[in-house]
Amino acid sequence: MQLQQMYQEIILDHYKNPHGRGLRDPFDAESFQVNPTCGDEVTLRVRLDGDQVADVSYDGQGCSISQASTSVLTDLVVGRSVGEAFGKLDAFVELMQGRGTVEPDEDVLEDGIAFAGVAKYPARVKCALLGWMAFKDAVARAQGGS
Amino acid sequence: MTAVTAPLDVDALRADFPILGRTVRDGKRLVYLDSGATSQHPVQVIEAERAFLTEHNAAVHRGAHQLAEEATDAYEHARARIAEFVGASANELVFTKNATEGINLVAYAMGNASTAGPESARFKLGPGDEIVITEMEHHANLVPWQQLAQRTGATLRWLGVTDEGRLDLSNVDELVNSRTKVLAFTHQSNVLGTVNPVEPLVARARSVGALVVLDACQSVPHSAVDFRALGIDFAVFSSHKMLGPYGLGVLYGRHELLAAMPPFLTGGSMIEMVEMTRTTFAPPPQRFEAGTPMTSQAVALGAAVDYLSVVGMDRIAAHEHQLTVAALDGLAGIEGIRVLGPVDGHARGGAVAFVVDGIHPHDVGQVLDDQGVAVRVGHHCAWPLHRRLGVPASVRASFYLYNDLADVDAFLAAVRETRRFFGVA
Numbered sequence: 053m054q055l056q057q058m059y060q061e062i063i064l065d066h067y068k069n070p071h072g073r074g075l076r077d078p079f080d081a082e083s084f085q086v087n088p089t090c091g092d093e094v095t096l097r098v099r100l101d102g103d104q105v106a107d108v109s110y111d112g113q114g115c116s117i118s119q120a121s122t123s124v125l126t127d128l129v130v131g132r133s134v135g136e137a138f139g140k141l142d143a144f145v146e147l148m149q150g151r152g153t154v155e156p157d158e159d160v161l162e163d164g165i166a167f168a169g170v171a172k173y174p175a176r177v178k179c180a181l182l183g184w185m186a187f188k189d190a191v192a193r194a195q196g197g198s
Numbered sequence: 199m200t201a202v203t204a205p206l207d208v209d210a211l212r213a214d215f216p217i218l219g220r221t222v223r224d225g226k227r228l229v230y231l232d233s234g235a236t237s238q239h240p241v242q243v244i245e246a247e248r249a250f251l252t253e254h255n256a257a258v259h260r261g262a263h264q265l266a267e268e269a270t271d272a273y274e275h276a277r278a279r280i281a282e283f284v285g286a287s288a289n290e291l292v293f294t295k296n297a298t299e300g301i302n303l304v305a306y307a308m309g310n311a312s313t314a315g316p317e318s319a320r321f322k323l324g325p326g327d328e329i330v331i332t333e334m335e336h337h338a339n340l341v342p343w344q345q346l347a348q349r350t351g352a353t354l355r356w357l358g359v360t361d362e363g364r365l366d367l368s369n370v371d372e373l374v375n376s377r378t379k380v381l382a383f384t385h386q387s388n389v390l391g392t393v394n395p396v397e398p399l400v401a402r403a404r405s406v407g408a409l410v411v412l413d414a415c416q417s418v419p420h421s422a423v424d425f426r427a428l429g430i431d432f433a434v435f436s437s438h439k440m441l442g443p444y445g446l447g448v449l450y451g452r453h454e455l456l457a458a459m460p461p462f463l464t465g466g467s468m469i470e471m472v473e474m475t476r477t478t479f480a481p482p483p484q485r486f487e488a489g490t491p492m493t494s495q496a497v498a499l500g501a502a503v504d505y506l507s508v509v510g511m512d513r514i515a516a517h518e519h520q521l522t523v524a525a526l527d528g529l530a531g532i533e534g535i536r537v538l539g540p541v542d543g544h545a546r547g548g549a550v551a552f553v554v555d556g557i558h559p560h561d562v563g564q565v566l567d568d569q570g571v572a573v574r575v576g577h578h579c580a581w582p583l584h585r586r587l588g589v590p591a592s593v594r595a596s597f598y599l600y601n602d603l604a605d606v607d608a609f610l611a612a613v614r615e616t617r618r619f620f621g622v623a
Protein backbone atom coordinates (compact mmCIF):
# COMPACT_ATOMS: atom_id res chain seq x y z
CA MET A 53 0.00 0.00 0.00
CA GLN A 54 1.56 3.24 -1.17
CA LEU A 55 -1.06 5.43 0.42
CA GLN A 56 0.78 5.82 3.70
CA GLN A 57 3.74 7.22 1.77
CA MET A 58 1.54 9.98 0.49
CA TYR A 59 -0.60 10.60 3.54
CA GLN A 60 2.17 10.88 6.11
CA GLU A 61 1.02 11.45 9.70
CA ILE A 62 2.54 14.94 9.51
CA ILE A 63 0.29 15.79 6.59
CA LEU A 64 -2.83 14.48 8.28
CA ASP A 65 -1.93 16.37 11.46
CA HIS A 66 -1.55 19.65 9.60
CA TYR A 67 -4.83 18.95 7.79
CA LYS A 68 -6.74 18.32 11.00
CA ASN A 69 -5.03 21.11 12.97
CA PRO A 70 -3.89 23.71 10.47
CA HIS A 71 -1.40 26.34 11.58
CA GLY A 72 -2.03 30.02 10.98
CA ARG A 73 -5.40 29.50 9.35
CA GLY A 74 -7.90 32.37 9.10
CA LEU A 75 -7.55 35.74 7.36
CA ARG A 76 -5.97 38.47 9.46
CA ASP A 77 -5.48 42.21 9.30
CA PRO A 78 -3.39 44.14 8.67
CA PHE A 79 -1.88 42.83 5.46
CA ASP A 80 0.02 44.26 2.52
CA ALA A 81 -1.25 42.03 -0.28
CA GLU A 82 -3.64 39.21 -0.91
CA SER A 83 -3.65 36.49 -3.54
CA PHE A 84 -6.48 34.21 -4.60
CA GLN A 85 -5.49 30.98 -6.32
CA VAL A 86 -7.72 28.28 -7.65
CA ASN A 87 -7.03 24.86 -9.09
CA PRO A 88 -9.35 24.85 -12.12
CA THR A 89 -9.46 21.07 -12.42
CA CYS A 90 -10.85 20.41 -8.96
CA GLY A 91 -12.08 23.76 -7.70
CA ASP A 92 -9.78 23.92 -4.69
CA GLU A 93 -9.07 27.48 -3.70
CA VAL A 94 -7.04 29.52 -1.30
CA THR A 95 -6.99 33.17 -0.36
CA LEU A 96 -3.70 34.12 1.24
CA ARG A 97 -2.52 37.36 2.79
CA VAL A 98 1.02 38.51 3.44
CA ARG A 99 2.26 41.23 5.72
CA LEU A 100 5.84 42.32 5.26
CA ASP A 101 7.87 44.21 7.81
CA GLY A 102 10.69 45.62 5.72
CA ASP A 103 12.35 42.52 4.35
CA GLN A 104 10.70 40.23 6.91
CA VAL A 105 7.63 38.08 6.36
CA ALA A 106 5.72 39.31 9.39
CA ASP A 107 2.54 37.29 8.88
CA VAL A 108 0.88 34.89 6.49
CA SER A 109 -2.81 34.20 6.93
CA TYR A 110 -5.12 32.22 4.70
CA ASP A 111 -8.47 30.68 4.16
CA GLY A 112 -9.68 28.24 1.58
CA GLN A 113 -11.17 24.94 0.80
CA GLY A 114 -9.49 21.93 -0.58
CA CYS A 115 -8.10 18.49 -0.10
CA SER A 116 -5.84 17.40 2.72
CA ILE A 117 -2.75 17.93 0.58
CA SER A 118 -3.48 21.53 -0.36
CA GLN A 119 -4.59 22.50 3.13
CA ALA A 120 -1.70 20.79 4.90
CA SER A 121 0.93 22.21 2.57
CA THR A 122 -0.36 25.74 3.18
CA SER A 123 -0.21 25.10 6.90
CA VAL A 124 3.40 23.92 6.58
CA LEU A 125 4.16 26.98 4.47
CA THR A 126 3.22 29.35 7.26
CA ASP A 127 5.52 27.50 9.68
CA LEU A 128 8.38 27.76 7.24
CA VAL A 129 8.19 31.36 6.10
CA VAL A 130 6.76 33.52 8.88
CA GLY A 131 9.55 35.41 10.67
CA ARG A 132 12.05 34.87 7.88
CA SER A 133 13.44 37.24 5.29
CA VAL A 134 11.79 37.22 1.89
CA GLY A 135 15.02 35.79 0.45
CA GLU A 136 15.04 32.88 2.89
CA ALA A 137 11.34 32.26 2.32
CA PHE A 138 11.82 32.15 -1.42
CA GLY A 139 14.71 29.74 -0.94
CA LYS A 140 12.31 27.40 0.83
CA LEU A 141 9.74 27.95 -1.86
CA ASP A 142 12.27 26.95 -4.52
CA ALA A 143 13.23 23.85 -2.55
CA PHE A 144 9.59 22.86 -2.10
CA VAL A 145 8.78 23.38 -5.78
CA GLU A 146 11.84 21.36 -6.77
CA LEU A 147 10.76 18.54 -4.45
CA MET A 148 7.22 18.53 -5.78
CA GLN A 149 8.21 18.60 -9.42
CA GLY A 150 10.83 15.88 -9.02
CA ARG A 151 8.48 12.95 -9.56
CA GLY A 152 9.86 11.36 -6.42
CA THR A 153 13.54 11.60 -7.40
CA VAL A 154 14.51 14.59 -5.25
CA GLU A 155 15.88 13.90 -1.78
CA PRO A 156 14.47 16.66 0.45
CA ASP A 157 16.65 18.52 2.92
CA GLU A 158 14.96 18.46 6.32
CA ASP A 159 16.97 21.46 7.51
CA VAL A 160 15.39 23.55 4.78
CA LEU A 161 11.90 22.10 4.50
CA GLU A 162 11.23 20.71 8.00
CA ASP A 163 7.68 19.25 7.96
CA GLY A 164 7.65 19.94 4.23
CA ILE A 165 9.69 16.80 3.61
CA ALA A 166 6.54 14.80 4.35
CA PHE A 167 5.30 15.80 0.89
CA ALA A 168 8.00 13.78 -0.88
CA GLY A 169 5.50 10.96 -1.41
CA VAL A 170 2.99 13.33 -3.00
CA ALA A 171 5.52 14.14 -5.72
CA LYS A 172 5.00 10.64 -7.13
CA TYR A 173 1.40 11.51 -7.99
CA PRO A 174 1.51 14.16 -10.73
CA ALA A 175 -2.20 14.90 -10.35
CA ARG A 176 -1.64 15.98 -6.75
CA VAL A 177 1.42 18.19 -7.22
CA LYS A 178 -0.80 21.16 -8.05
CA CYS A 179 -2.68 20.62 -4.80
CA ALA A 180 0.55 20.77 -2.83
CA LEU A 181 1.70 23.92 -4.59
CA LEU A 182 -1.57 25.90 -4.41
CA GLY A 183 -0.81 27.81 -1.21
CA TRP A 184 2.84 28.29 -2.16
CA MET A 185 1.89 29.90 -5.46
CA ALA A 186 -0.47 32.18 -3.57
CA PHE A 187 2.40 33.14 -1.25
CA LYS A 188 4.74 33.89 -4.14
CA ASP A 189 2.09 35.99 -5.84
CA ALA A 190 1.14 37.87 -2.67
CA VAL A 191 4.77 38.75 -1.87
CA ALA A 192 5.29 39.99 -5.43
CA ARG A 193 2.21 42.17 -5.08
CA ALA A 194 3.29 43.46 -1.70
CA GLN A 195 6.71 44.40 -3.01
CA GLY A 196 5.44 45.82 -6.27
CA GLY A 197 2.53 47.71 -4.80
CA SER A 198 4.28 49.80 -2.15
CA MET B 199 -41.48 -1.13 -25.91
CA THR B 200 -40.82 -3.75 -23.19
CA ALA B 201 -38.70 -6.02 -25.31
CA VAL B 202 -37.54 -9.03 -23.38
CA THR B 203 -33.83 -8.50 -23.13
CA ALA B 204 -31.37 -11.18 -22.15
CA PRO B 205 -28.74 -9.89 -19.73
CA LEU B 206 -25.33 -8.98 -21.08
CA ASP B 207 -22.57 -11.55 -21.07
CA VAL B 208 -20.14 -9.12 -19.51
CA ASP B 209 -17.26 -11.58 -19.28
CA ALA B 210 -17.41 -12.13 -23.03
CA LEU B 211 -17.62 -8.37 -23.68
CA ARG B 212 -14.70 -7.61 -21.41
CA ALA B 213 -12.50 -9.84 -23.53
CA ASP B 214 -12.96 -7.32 -26.36
CA PHE B 215 -11.42 -4.55 -24.25
CA PRO B 216 -7.71 -5.33 -23.81
CA ILE B 217 -7.11 -2.51 -21.33
CA LEU B 218 -9.50 -4.07 -18.82
CA GLY B 219 -7.03 -6.94 -18.46
CA ARG B 220 -4.24 -4.78 -17.08
CA THR B 221 -3.51 -4.08 -13.47
CA VAL B 222 -2.84 -0.77 -11.74
CA ARG B 223 -1.10 0.40 -8.55
CA ASP B 224 0.96 -2.70 -7.82
CA GLY B 225 -1.09 -5.49 -9.27
CA LYS B 226 -4.64 -4.41 -8.48
CA ARG B 227 -7.43 -5.36 -10.86
CA LEU B 228 -8.44 -2.28 -12.82
CA VAL B 229 -11.97 -1.22 -11.86
CA TYR B 230 -12.69 1.41 -14.48
CA LEU B 231 -15.57 3.60 -13.33
CA ASP B 232 -14.78 6.71 -15.36
CA SER B 233 -16.57 6.04 -18.63
CA GLY B 234 -18.53 9.26 -18.13
CA ALA B 235 -15.25 11.04 -18.89
CA THR B 236 -14.12 8.70 -21.64
CA SER B 237 -14.85 5.10 -22.50
CA GLN B 238 -12.46 2.28 -23.30
CA HIS B 239 -12.08 0.84 -26.79
CA PRO B 240 -12.85 -2.66 -28.05
CA VAL B 241 -10.45 -4.35 -30.48
CA GLN B 242 -13.14 -4.18 -33.17
CA VAL B 243 -12.96 -0.37 -33.16
CA ILE B 244 -9.17 -0.24 -33.01
CA GLU B 245 -9.01 -2.76 -35.84
CA ALA B 246 -11.46 -0.78 -37.99
CA GLU B 247 -9.28 2.32 -37.76
CA ARG B 248 -6.20 0.26 -38.52
CA ALA B 249 -7.86 -1.40 -41.50
CA PHE B 250 -8.82 1.96 -42.94
CA LEU B 251 -5.29 3.29 -42.54
CA THR B 252 -3.61 0.19 -43.94
CA GLU B 253 -6.01 -0.47 -46.82
CA HIS B 254 -8.02 2.57 -47.91
CA ASN B 255 -6.31 5.70 -46.64
CA ALA B 256 -6.62 8.84 -48.76
CA ALA B 257 -8.03 12.37 -48.50
CA VAL B 258 -11.81 12.26 -48.81
CA HIS B 259 -13.89 14.30 -51.24
CA ARG B 260 -10.75 15.18 -53.20
CA GLY B 261 -8.98 13.45 -56.03
CA ALA B 262 -10.26 10.89 -58.48
CA HIS B 263 -8.04 7.92 -57.75
CA GLN B 264 -9.28 4.62 -56.43
CA LEU B 265 -8.07 5.13 -52.86
CA ALA B 266 -9.78 8.51 -52.69
CA GLU B 267 -12.98 6.84 -53.80
CA GLU B 268 -12.67 4.07 -51.23
CA ALA B 269 -11.83 6.51 -48.44
CA THR B 270 -14.76 8.74 -49.34
CA ASP B 271 -17.09 5.74 -49.41
CA ALA B 272 -15.85 4.55 -46.02
CA TYR B 273 -16.24 8.02 -44.53
CA GLU B 274 -19.74 8.58 -45.91
CA HIS B 275 -20.81 5.06 -45.07
CA ALA B 276 -19.79 5.71 -41.47
CA ARG B 277 -21.80 8.92 -41.47
CA ALA B 278 -24.86 7.03 -42.67
CA ARG B 279 -24.42 4.30 -40.03
CA ILE B 280 -24.01 6.79 -37.22
CA ALA B 281 -26.99 8.78 -38.47
CA GLU B 282 -29.16 5.68 -38.48
CA PHE B 283 -28.01 4.90 -34.94
CA VAL B 284 -29.44 8.18 -33.65
CA GLY B 285 -32.51 8.41 -35.87
CA ALA B 286 -31.18 10.96 -38.33
CA SER B 287 -30.39 11.24 -42.04
CA ALA B 288 -26.79 11.27 -43.21
CA ASN B 289 -27.06 14.86 -44.44
CA GLU B 290 -28.08 15.95 -40.94
CA LEU B 291 -24.81 14.85 -39.29
CA VAL B 292 -21.74 17.07 -39.15
CA PHE B 293 -18.41 15.74 -37.92
CA THR B 294 -16.60 18.04 -35.52
CA LYS B 295 -13.58 17.76 -33.25
CA ASN B 296 -15.73 16.85 -30.23
CA ALA B 297 -19.13 17.66 -28.77
CA THR B 298 -17.79 20.93 -27.41
CA GLU B 299 -16.94 22.09 -30.91
CA GLY B 300 -20.40 21.06 -32.09
CA ILE B 301 -22.06 23.37 -29.58
CA ASN B 302 -19.63 26.14 -30.43
CA LEU B 303 -20.42 25.62 -34.10
CA VAL B 304 -24.09 26.34 -33.48
CA ALA B 305 -23.34 29.24 -31.14
CA TYR B 306 -20.89 30.86 -33.56
CA ALA B 307 -23.14 30.24 -36.54
CA MET B 308 -25.87 32.07 -34.64
CA GLY B 309 -23.47 34.90 -33.97
CA ASN B 310 -22.53 34.97 -37.66
CA ALA B 311 -26.21 34.99 -38.61
CA SER B 312 -26.54 38.37 -36.99
CA THR B 313 -24.49 39.88 -39.82
CA ALA B 314 -25.69 37.54 -42.58
CA GLY B 315 -28.57 37.86 -44.99
CA PRO B 316 -32.30 37.27 -44.54
CA GLU B 317 -32.00 33.50 -45.25
CA SER B 318 -30.48 33.02 -41.80
CA ALA B 319 -32.83 35.40 -39.99
CA ARG B 320 -34.13 32.73 -37.66
CA PHE B 321 -30.66 32.31 -36.14
CA LYS B 322 -30.20 36.03 -35.44
CA LEU B 323 -29.77 37.13 -31.85
CA GLY B 324 -29.56 40.52 -30.26
CA PRO B 325 -30.53 42.66 -27.28
CA GLY B 326 -33.98 41.65 -26.04
CA ASP B 327 -33.53 38.05 -27.15
CA GLU B 328 -33.00 35.32 -24.60
CA ILE B 329 -31.02 32.08 -24.42
CA VAL B 330 -32.19 29.54 -21.85
CA ILE B 331 -29.93 26.83 -20.44
CA THR B 332 -29.97 24.93 -17.13
CA GLU B 333 -27.94 25.03 -13.97
CA MET B 334 -26.89 21.40 -14.42
CA GLU B 335 -25.03 21.89 -17.70
CA HIS B 336 -21.53 20.73 -18.44
CA HIS B 337 -19.37 23.79 -19.15
CA ALA B 338 -19.48 22.73 -22.82
CA ASN B 339 -23.18 23.58 -22.94
CA LEU B 340 -22.88 26.64 -20.74
CA VAL B 341 -19.85 28.76 -21.61
CA PRO B 342 -20.54 28.92 -25.39
CA TRP B 343 -24.07 30.27 -24.70
CA GLN B 344 -22.89 32.64 -22.01
CA GLN B 345 -20.28 34.01 -24.39
CA LEU B 346 -22.74 34.21 -27.29
CA ALA B 347 -25.04 36.25 -25.08
CA GLN B 348 -22.17 38.57 -24.23
CA ARG B 349 -21.20 39.01 -27.87
CA THR B 350 -24.72 39.67 -29.13
CA GLY B 351 -26.31 41.50 -26.21
CA ALA B 352 -28.83 38.71 -25.70
CA THR B 353 -29.73 37.64 -22.16
CA LEU B 354 -28.77 34.29 -20.66
CA ARG B 355 -31.34 32.66 -18.39
CA TRP B 356 -31.47 29.21 -16.84
CA LEU B 357 -33.71 26.59 -15.33
CA GLY B 358 -32.76 25.77 -11.77
CA VAL B 359 -32.03 22.43 -10.15
CA THR B 360 -34.01 20.99 -7.22
CA ASP B 361 -32.33 19.68 -4.08
CA GLU B 362 -32.76 16.14 -5.30
CA GLY B 363 -31.05 16.93 -8.57
CA ARG B 364 -33.93 17.26 -11.00
CA LEU B 365 -34.63 20.22 -13.26
CA ASP B 366 -36.91 22.72 -11.59
CA LEU B 367 -39.67 23.09 -14.15
CA SER B 368 -41.98 25.16 -11.94
CA ASN B 369 -41.18 28.40 -13.82
CA VAL B 370 -40.46 26.94 -17.25
CA ASP B 371 -43.34 28.85 -18.86
CA GLU B 372 -42.00 32.12 -17.54
CA LEU B 373 -38.37 31.33 -18.48
CA VAL B 374 -39.07 29.96 -21.95
CA ASN B 375 -41.12 32.72 -23.51
CA SER B 376 -41.62 34.61 -26.74
CA ARG B 377 -38.20 36.25 -26.34
CA THR B 378 -36.43 32.87 -26.14
CA LYS B 379 -34.39 32.08 -29.25
CA VAL B 380 -32.60 28.98 -27.99
CA LEU B 381 -33.27 26.41 -25.30
CA ALA B 382 -30.15 24.28 -24.67
CA PHE B 383 -30.09 21.51 -22.11
CA THR B 384 -28.50 18.20 -21.34
CA HIS B 385 -30.33 14.97 -22.03
CA GLN B 386 -28.58 13.23 -19.14
CA SER B 387 -26.50 14.96 -16.50
CA ASN B 388 -22.86 13.90 -16.47
CA VAL B 389 -22.81 14.48 -12.68
CA LEU B 390 -26.23 13.60 -11.30
CA GLY B 391 -27.23 10.96 -13.81
CA THR B 392 -30.60 12.73 -14.09
CA VAL B 393 -32.40 12.08 -17.36
CA ASN B 394 -34.23 15.26 -18.29
CA PRO B 395 -37.78 15.30 -19.68
CA VAL B 396 -37.20 16.22 -23.31
CA GLU B 397 -40.82 16.06 -24.37
CA PRO B 398 -42.35 18.89 -22.29
CA LEU B 399 -39.31 21.08 -22.86
CA VAL B 400 -39.49 20.62 -26.62
CA ALA B 401 -43.23 21.27 -26.51
CA ARG B 402 -42.70 24.52 -24.62
CA ALA B 403 -39.89 25.62 -26.95
CA ARG B 404 -42.01 24.83 -30.01
CA SER B 405 -44.92 26.85 -28.69
CA VAL B 406 -42.71 29.96 -28.48
CA GLY B 407 -40.64 29.27 -31.61
CA ALA B 408 -37.33 28.65 -29.84
CA LEU B 409 -34.65 26.33 -31.20
CA VAL B 410 -33.80 23.30 -29.04
CA VAL B 411 -30.20 22.18 -28.64
CA LEU B 412 -29.72 18.87 -26.84
CA ASP B 413 -26.45 17.85 -25.23
CA ALA B 414 -26.64 14.10 -25.83
CA CYS B 415 -23.06 13.31 -24.73
CA GLN B 416 -24.23 11.15 -21.84
CA SER B 417 -27.36 9.67 -23.38
CA VAL B 418 -26.36 8.45 -26.84
CA PRO B 419 -23.57 6.15 -25.51
CA HIS B 420 -25.84 4.57 -22.91
CA SER B 421 -29.36 4.19 -24.30
CA ALA B 422 -31.33 4.09 -27.53
CA VAL B 423 -31.82 7.69 -28.64
CA ASP B 424 -33.84 8.83 -31.65
CA PHE B 425 -33.28 12.51 -32.39
CA ARG B 426 -36.09 12.79 -34.91
CA ALA B 427 -38.59 11.21 -32.51
CA LEU B 428 -37.45 13.60 -29.77
CA GLY B 429 -38.28 16.51 -32.05
CA ILE B 430 -35.18 18.53 -31.19
CA ASP B 431 -33.41 20.88 -33.59
CA PHE B 432 -29.75 20.25 -32.79
CA ALA B 433 -27.87 17.68 -30.75
CA VAL B 434 -24.25 16.82 -30.02
CA PHE B 435 -22.33 13.81 -28.78
CA SER B 436 -18.70 12.70 -28.61
CA SER B 437 -17.12 9.63 -30.16
CA HIS B 438 -14.70 8.96 -27.31
CA LYS B 439 -17.51 8.43 -24.80
CA MET B 440 -19.07 5.64 -26.89
CA LEU B 441 -16.14 3.31 -27.64
CA GLY B 442 -14.92 5.44 -30.55
CA PRO B 443 -11.67 7.36 -31.11
CA TYR B 444 -10.72 10.79 -29.80
CA GLY B 445 -10.82 13.86 -31.95
CA LEU B 446 -14.33 13.31 -33.26
CA GLY B 447 -17.67 14.71 -32.25
CA VAL B 448 -21.02 14.69 -33.98
CA LEU B 449 -23.42 17.55 -34.47
CA TYR B 450 -26.96 16.73 -35.51
CA GLY B 451 -29.08 19.46 -37.05
CA ARG B 452 -32.46 19.15 -38.75
CA HIS B 453 -31.65 19.42 -42.44
CA GLU B 454 -33.85 22.40 -43.06
CA LEU B 455 -32.00 24.28 -40.32
CA LEU B 456 -28.51 23.28 -41.41
CA ALA B 457 -29.42 24.37 -44.93
CA ALA B 458 -30.26 27.87 -43.69
CA MET B 459 -27.43 28.26 -41.17
CA PRO B 460 -24.28 30.22 -42.00
CA PRO B 461 -20.92 28.44 -41.51
CA PHE B 462 -18.71 28.67 -38.45
CA LEU B 463 -15.26 27.69 -39.80
CA THR B 464 -14.43 28.45 -43.41
CA GLY B 465 -11.79 27.25 -45.88
CA GLY B 466 -11.31 24.22 -48.08
CA SER B 467 -13.95 21.53 -48.61
CA MET B 468 -16.85 23.66 -47.43
CA ILE B 469 -17.21 25.81 -50.56
CA GLU B 470 -19.30 25.76 -53.68
CA MET B 471 -17.38 28.41 -55.60
CA VAL B 472 -14.55 30.77 -54.66
CA GLU B 473 -13.53 34.06 -56.27
CA MET B 474 -10.99 36.52 -54.94
CA THR B 475 -13.65 38.65 -53.31
CA ARG B 476 -16.50 36.27 -52.53
CA THR B 477 -17.37 32.65 -51.80
CA THR B 478 -20.53 30.61 -51.92
CA PHE B 479 -20.86 27.64 -49.62
CA ALA B 480 -21.52 23.95 -50.11
CA PRO B 481 -24.76 22.47 -48.85
CA PRO B 482 -24.71 20.77 -45.43
CA PRO B 483 -23.07 18.78 -44.01
CA GLN B 484 -19.96 19.81 -46.04
CA ARG B 485 -20.62 23.49 -45.32
CA PHE B 486 -19.72 22.80 -41.70
CA GLU B 487 -16.70 20.58 -42.30
CA ALA B 488 -13.95 22.98 -43.32
CA GLY B 489 -10.58 21.41 -44.01
CA THR B 490 -9.53 17.77 -44.16
CA PRO B 491 -11.85 15.87 -41.83
CA MET B 492 -11.24 13.21 -39.16
CA THR B 493 -11.51 10.31 -41.54
CA SER B 494 -10.16 7.17 -39.92
CA GLN B 495 -11.80 8.32 -36.71
CA ALA B 496 -15.23 8.58 -38.33
CA VAL B 497 -14.79 5.13 -39.84
CA ALA B 498 -13.89 3.75 -36.43
CA LEU B 499 -16.88 5.45 -34.82
CA GLY B 500 -18.97 3.66 -37.42
CA ALA B 501 -17.50 0.41 -36.12
CA ALA B 502 -18.24 1.47 -32.54
CA VAL B 503 -21.86 2.09 -33.45
CA ASP B 504 -21.99 -1.36 -35.05
CA TYR B 505 -20.53 -2.87 -31.90
CA LEU B 506 -23.06 -1.11 -29.68
CA SER B 507 -25.91 -2.08 -31.99
CA VAL B 508 -24.99 -5.74 -31.92
CA VAL B 509 -24.90 -5.72 -28.13
CA GLY B 510 -28.14 -3.73 -28.12
CA MET B 511 -28.70 -0.31 -26.59
CA ASP B 512 -31.71 -1.46 -24.56
CA ARG B 513 -29.66 -4.23 -23.02
CA ILE B 514 -26.83 -1.82 -22.26
CA ALA B 515 -29.28 0.57 -20.59
CA ALA B 516 -30.82 -2.26 -18.55
CA HIS B 517 -27.39 -3.49 -17.51
CA GLU B 518 -26.22 -0.06 -16.42
CA HIS B 519 -29.45 0.43 -14.54
CA GLN B 520 -28.78 -2.70 -12.54
CA LEU B 521 -25.25 -1.53 -11.67
CA THR B 522 -26.45 1.96 -10.79
CA VAL B 523 -29.14 0.70 -8.43
CA ALA B 524 -26.62 -1.65 -6.80
CA ALA B 525 -24.20 1.25 -6.30
CA LEU B 526 -26.91 3.55 -4.93
CA ASP B 527 -28.17 0.86 -2.56
CA GLY B 528 -24.63 0.11 -1.43
CA LEU B 529 -23.82 3.78 -0.81
CA ALA B 530 -27.07 4.19 1.14
CA GLY B 531 -25.75 1.55 3.52
CA ILE B 532 -22.54 3.46 4.27
CA GLU B 533 -22.64 6.21 6.86
CA GLY B 534 -21.71 9.77 6.00
CA ILE B 535 -22.35 9.56 2.25
CA ARG B 536 -24.38 12.15 0.39
CA VAL B 537 -25.35 11.21 -3.14
CA LEU B 538 -25.81 14.20 -5.44
CA GLY B 539 -28.74 13.55 -7.69
CA PRO B 540 -31.61 11.11 -7.64
CA VAL B 541 -31.11 8.35 -5.04
CA ASP B 542 -33.39 5.86 -6.79
CA GLY B 543 -33.08 4.43 -10.26
CA HIS B 544 -36.03 6.34 -11.73
CA ALA B 545 -35.19 8.41 -14.82
CA ARG B 546 -31.51 8.37 -14.13
CA GLY B 547 -28.46 6.99 -15.85
CA GLY B 548 -25.25 5.48 -14.62
CA ALA B 549 -23.38 8.45 -13.20
CA VAL B 550 -23.26 8.36 -9.40
CA ALA B 551 -21.72 11.44 -7.80
CA PHE B 552 -21.33 11.73 -4.04
CA VAL B 553 -19.42 13.32 -1.21
CA VAL B 554 -18.12 11.69 1.96
CA ASP B 555 -18.54 13.64 5.21
CA GLY B 556 -15.22 14.86 6.51
CA ILE B 557 -13.12 13.75 3.54
CA HIS B 558 -12.37 15.89 0.52
CA PRO B 559 -13.32 14.25 -2.82
CA HIS B 560 -9.72 14.43 -3.99
CA ASP B 561 -8.65 12.38 -1.00
CA VAL B 562 -11.49 9.90 -1.55
CA GLY B 563 -10.38 9.47 -5.15
CA GLN B 564 -6.82 8.84 -4.03
CA VAL B 565 -7.79 5.97 -1.73
CA LEU B 566 -10.06 4.51 -4.40
CA ASP B 567 -7.20 4.72 -6.88
CA ASP B 568 -4.97 2.91 -4.44
CA GLN B 569 -7.50 0.05 -4.54
CA GLY B 570 -7.50 0.06 -8.35
CA VAL B 571 -10.82 1.89 -8.61
CA ALA B 572 -10.67 4.67 -11.21
CA VAL B 573 -13.25 7.42 -10.60
CA ARG B 574 -13.46 11.10 -11.40
CA VAL B 575 -13.01 13.72 -8.70
CA GLY B 576 -13.57 17.45 -8.91
CA HIS B 577 -16.44 19.45 -10.35
CA HIS B 578 -16.64 17.36 -13.55
CA CYS B 579 -16.89 20.52 -15.68
CA ALA B 580 -20.12 21.45 -13.92
CA TRP B 581 -18.95 24.06 -11.46
CA PRO B 582 -22.20 26.04 -11.19
CA LEU B 583 -24.08 22.80 -10.47
CA HIS B 584 -21.72 21.99 -7.61
CA ARG B 585 -22.11 25.52 -6.26
CA ARG B 586 -25.88 25.09 -6.41
CA LEU B 587 -25.65 21.86 -4.42
CA GLY B 588 -23.37 23.50 -1.87
CA VAL B 589 -20.27 21.39 -2.42
CA PRO B 590 -16.96 22.43 -3.95
CA ALA B 591 -16.41 19.09 -5.64
CA SER B 592 -17.56 15.48 -5.68
CA VAL B 593 -16.53 11.94 -6.48
CA ARG B 594 -18.17 10.37 -9.52
CA ALA B 595 -18.41 6.72 -10.46
CA SER B 596 -19.85 6.06 -13.91
CA PHE B 597 -20.73 2.76 -15.48
CA TYR B 598 -20.71 1.26 -18.94
CA LEU B 599 -21.43 -2.03 -20.65
CA TYR B 600 -18.13 -3.63 -19.60
CA ASN B 601 -18.62 -3.04 -15.85
CA ASP B 602 -20.05 -5.76 -13.67
CA LEU B 603 -21.32 -6.25 -10.13
CA ALA B 604 -17.80 -7.19 -9.01
CA ASP B 605 -16.79 -3.65 -10.01
CA VAL B 606 -19.61 -2.22 -7.90
CA ASP B 607 -18.55 -4.36 -4.93
CA ALA B 608 -14.93 -3.30 -5.30
CA PHE B 609 -16.05 0.33 -5.47
CA LEU B 610 -18.19 0.07 -2.34
CA ALA B 611 -15.42 -1.71 -0.43
CA ALA B 612 -13.00 1.04 -1.44
CA VAL B 613 -15.40 3.73 -0.22
CA ARG B 614 -15.60 1.95 3.14
CA GLU B 615 -11.81 1.71 3.21
CA THR B 616 -11.60 5.47 2.60
CA ARG B 617 -13.60 6.19 5.72
CA ARG B 618 -11.45 3.81 7.74
CA PHE B 619 -8.21 5.27 6.37
CA PHE B 620 -9.14 8.85 7.25
CA GLY B 621 -10.54 7.82 10.60
CA VAL B 622 -14.12 8.89 10.06
CA ALA B 623 -15.60 5.37 10.12
Ligand SMILES: Cc1ncc(COP(=O)(O)O)c(C=O)c1O
Binds near residue numbers: 336339387
Ligand atom coordinates in the same frame (compact mmCIF):
# COMPACT_ATOMS: atom_id res chain seq x y z
C1 LIG C 1 -22.79 16.22 -20.64
C2 LIG C 1 -21.54 16.53 -21.39
N1 LIG C 1 -21.53 17.51 -22.29
C3 LIG C 1 -20.43 17.81 -23.00
C4 LIG C 1 -19.25 17.14 -22.81
C5 LIG C 1 -18.06 17.55 -23.62
O1 LIG C 1 -17.60 16.53 -24.44
P1 LIG C 1 -16.21 16.72 -25.19
O2 LIG C 1 -15.21 17.06 -24.13
O3 LIG C 1 -15.94 15.40 -25.81
O4 LIG C 1 -16.39 17.81 -26.17
C6 LIG C 1 -19.21 16.12 -21.86
C7 LIG C 1 -17.97 15.37 -21.57
O5 LIG C 1 -16.96 15.80 -21.11
C8 LIG C 1 -20.37 15.81 -21.13
O6 LIG C 1 -20.37 14.85 -20.21
